[in-house]
Amino acid sequence: MNIEKIRSLFPITKKAIYLNNASKAPLNTLVQDQLQVFLNTEYGSIGNKAFYRDEIRVSLSKLLGGLPEEYALVTSTGVGVGIVAQGLDLKKGDNIVIPEREHWNNSFPWLQLEKKGVEVRFAKINEDNSIDPGAIGKLIDDKTRVVAIAAVRFNSGYRPNLSTIGKMAHKKGALFVVDVAQAAGMIPIDVEKDQIDVMAGCGFKWLLGMHGTGFLYVNKKLLIGLPRFYLACLLRTPFMINFLTMMTLENLRRVPLLTHSSVRGRQDSSCYLILVSRTFIRKR
Numbered sequence: 099m100n101i102e103k104i105r106s107l108f109p110i111t112k113k114a115i116y117l118n119n120a121s122k123a124p125l126n127t128l129v130q131d132q133l134q135v136f137l138n139t140e141y142g143s144i145g146n147k148a149f150y151r152d153e154i155r156v157s158l159s160k161l162l163g164g165l166p167e168e169y170a171l172v173t174s175t176g177v178g179v180g181i182v183a184q185g186l187d188l189k190k191g192d193n194i195v196i197p198e199r200e201h202w203n204n205s206f207p208w209l210q211l212e213k214k215g216v217e218v219r220f221a222k223i224n225e226d227n228s229i230d231p232g233a234i235g236k237l238i239d240d241k242t243r244v245v246a247i248a249a250v251r252f253n254s255g256y257r258p259n260l261s262t263i264g265k266m267a268h269k270k271g272a273l274f275v276v277d278v279a280q281a282a283g284m285i286p287i288d289v290e291k292d293q294i295d296v297m298a299g300c301g302f303k304w305l306l307g308m309h310g311t312g313f314l315y316v317n318k319k320l321l322i323g324l325p326r327f328y329l330a331c332l333l334r335t336p337f338m339i340n341f342l343t344m345m346t347l348e349n350l351r352r353v354p355l356l357t358h359s360s361v362r363g364r365q366d367s368s369c370y371l372i373l374v375s376r377t378f379i380r381k382r
């Protein structure tokens with residue numbers, strides 16, 4: 099596809115000079131067409147579903163690494179980070195390390211935990227907006243549970259060295275959480291190479307989708323260690339449908355963690371983390 103063809107897919111280019119300010123992608127005709135198919139399919143019938151979450155999870159895993167079943171679809175980056183922040187069983191005395199002037203959606207979910215006595219430590223960034231991994235490393239100690247950072251910073255475009263910072267976090271047993279809102283679809287990201295345990299992003303920037311779309315990656319090893327995650331499944335069996343429809347969200351919090359393997363036994367490995375809502379429940 100040449101540049102003219104690509105430009106023709108973005109009608110905005112006919113009326114304006116679009117300067118990307120890292121906020122939102124202009125909608126293109128391919129997405130618009132798919133949205134129309136989606137609406138027609140949903141509108142026209144009760145039974146037909148216009149898209150399959152599994153297919154999106156496969157695409158995400160091809161683009162960003164990891165396994166399809168390690169991805170959940172959420173509504174925004176902040177929601178993804180918030181699920182993790184609220185799902186971790188953090189206590190008074192624990193600490194979290196993030197850089198100064200991080201995007202609010204990768205800051206407020208962590209700052210919320212101050213109410214519980216969790217300390218949020220801000221690593222200094224340099225005058226030129228670069229981040230010295232050492233500035234993060236020196237704040238990490240035995241009580242650090244999370245190191246969180248954006249793969250591309252919203253205010254400067256700076257790209258920190260993820261694997262170096264991830265290794266520092268892991269050395270002290272902390273989780274490495276990465277906000278890829280500005281990175282997914284633009285720069286190479288590989289959860290394994292970049293040492294990422296948890297990753298959240300959105301679909302409305304370089305993935306060229308709509309607001310209200312996002313994803314959360316959680317390495318499957320962590321599912322066992324995150325007792326207060328809301329764990330649900332892509333539902334394939336009547337058993338699970340009954341189980342979840344009977345549960346309120348509050349009850350679900352108290353359900354002992356279904357480990358990845360126990361879930362797998364019930365419904366072919368599609369372990370799925372969601373904020374449970376009946377609208378997600380679909381009988382196949």
Ligand SMILES: Cc1ncc(COP(=O)(O)O)c(C=O)c1O
Binds near residue numbers: 173252279
């Ligand atoms: C680094 C970063 N994180 C997150 C977001 C967006 O968060 P959300 O998907 O929750 O709207 C942005 C958008 O500007 C961003 O630049």
